[in-house]
Amino acid sequence: MSEKLSFVSPTPNSPWGTYLQQVDRVIPYLGDLARWAETLKRPKRALIVDVPIEMDDGRIAHYEGYRVQHNMSRGPGKGGVRFHPDVTLEEVMALSAWMTVKTAAVNLPYGGAKGGIRVDPKKLSQKELEKVTRRYTSEIGIIIGPHTDIPAPDVNTNGQIMAWMMDTYSMNTGGTATGVVTGKPLHLGGSLGRVKATGRGVFVTGREAARRLGLDLRGARIAVQGFGNVGSVAAELFVEAGAIIVAVQDHTGTIVNDKGLDLAGLVPISRTAGGATAFQGGDVVPNAQFWDVQCDILIPAALEGQISAERAKKTTAKLVLEGANGPTVPEADDILAQRGVLVVPDVICNAGGVTVSYFEWVQDFSSFFWDEDEINVRLDRIMMNALNHIWDTADKHKITLRTATYAVACERILIARQERGLYP
Numbered sequence: 001m002s003e004k005l006s007f008v009s010p011t012p013n014s015p016w017g018t019y020l021q022q023v024d025r026v027i028p029y030l031g032d033l034a035r036w037a038e039t040l041k042r043p044k045r046a047l048i049v050d051v052p053i054e055m056d057d058g059r060i061a062h063y064e065g066y067r068v069q070h071n072m073s074r075g076p077g078k079g080g081v082r083f084h085p086d087v088t089l090e091e092v093m094a095l096s097a098w099m100t101v102k103t104a105a106v107n108l109p110y111g112g113a114k115g116g117i118r119v120d121p122k123k124l125s126q127k128e129l130e131k132v133t134r135r136y137t138s139e140i141g142i143i144i145g146p147h148t149d150i151p152a153p154d155v156n157t158n159g160q161i162m163a164w165m166m167d168t169y170s171m172n173t174g175g176t177a178t179g180v181v182t183g184k185p186l187h188l189g190g191s192l193g194r195v196k197a198t199g200r201g202v203f204v205t206g207r208e209a210a211r212r213l214g215l216d217l218r219g220a221r222i223a224v225q226g227f228g229n230v231g232s233v234a235a236e237l238f239v240e241a242g243a244i245i246v247a248v249q250d251h252t253g254t255i256v257n258d259k260g261l262d263l264a265g266l267v268p269i270s271r272t273a274g275g276a277t278a279f280q281g282g283d284v285v286p287n288a289q290f291w292d293v294q295c296d297i298l299i300p301a302a303l304e305g306q307i308s309a310e311r312a313k314k315t316t317a318k319l320v321l322e323g324a325n326g327p328t329v330p331e332a333d334d335i336l337a338q339r340g341v342l343v344v345p346d347v348i349c350n351a352g353g354v355t356v357s358y359f360e361w362v363q364d365f366s367s368f369f370w371d372e373d374e375i376n377v378r379l380d381r382i383m384m385n386a387l388n389h390i391w392d393t394a395d396k397h398k399i400t401l402r403t404a405t406y407a408v409a410c411e412r413i414l415i416a417r418q419e420r421g422l423y424p
Contacts, residue, residue, distance in 0.1 A: 014091075015090060018305070019098065025330075037410075044071055045068070046089065047067045050065075051065045051139060053135055066114075066117075068096040069149055073413055073417040075103075075110045077096075079096055083116070083157055086118070092114045094325075096113050098346065101347045101410070102354060104409035106382055107412070133168070134164055144169065146177055146179035159184055182358075189363070192371065197357075198229065199231070202233075204383045218243070220242075223247040223290065223295040225249045225327075227248050244259070250276045251275060253277040291315060295316055298321070306328075308332055312331075323349065325350065342401070345405050348387055355379055359379075393408055
């Protein structure tokens, strides 16, 4: 028996600990492939980098950055880069592992990776933000590339940051490499539909789940935690289908309206410094009350670990759509299952973003770009095929959608690992 690597030992209630529990739950369904299961519990590679920059006032500041490649048996690493003051190595490890499962669940030819810098970008000027991005890209440049590891936007990163990353990598390698990142601006090789893709995936999987539950979206009450690209886009699509948004929580607080929030007014205001709570069309309430709101569908689209056991006991939702990565801790997962609340897990529910990132990567290599209608049709088809296969697996084994998703994904990952063998 090999010793456990110290850097993969989880701290209590950490994202990495949650991921390891999710893997343990799927091992009984892996058959002979279970002998390879330890592969899933160990990142292939973890890089920690110092990111020093000169601030506008002349000071030298240092930030800590990470890039973790969890598993690349099925293809190049794929995963976003987040800029956040609470980023840790454990968090990035978990996010990279969830990307491995996610890409396999929708059968994309990728492995899983993730990156981050422990920094509050809101405290940086635009010039300082560019310096941090470029220095970080230079430091991780030794392990990223169009055929090895392809970053993308995540929390507090966007198309501009991807443009700086692409340019920095290209300057260091001596030629324009549009395929090194996805989520780029359109005129630099970005794809139509990419910005809204994750939210669209939440809607597509949620619509199908609601249909299978017999839940009519017309008049369905929805609460959304996190109101960025994922939460707001999903909310708009559900409203178009006849649902009403009764509660929204973002970094500024919680706003509720029992008759439905007017998204036409809320969305643009939520993009300002005042956030969602600056909108006058609802009541601002304490954040704890968000979990008590009467709703049919709950969409956690913020950060990890938001649905605790206590919150799982409180929610009135019949359906939980995980727009964020790892928003439900394992204990809460069990409580929701016992209560008959259906959870569409993150690794399938929010896979729309990486799916359109794959489209972007393919378009960059071919220098042939599709229109948005074609992208949405392809996205919807991939998401629906993946969800239906997972649902059939869940029904066959009488297990939750999360365990079924891991069973499908981990089988694909470990078959690839087994067939490739060990080198040397």
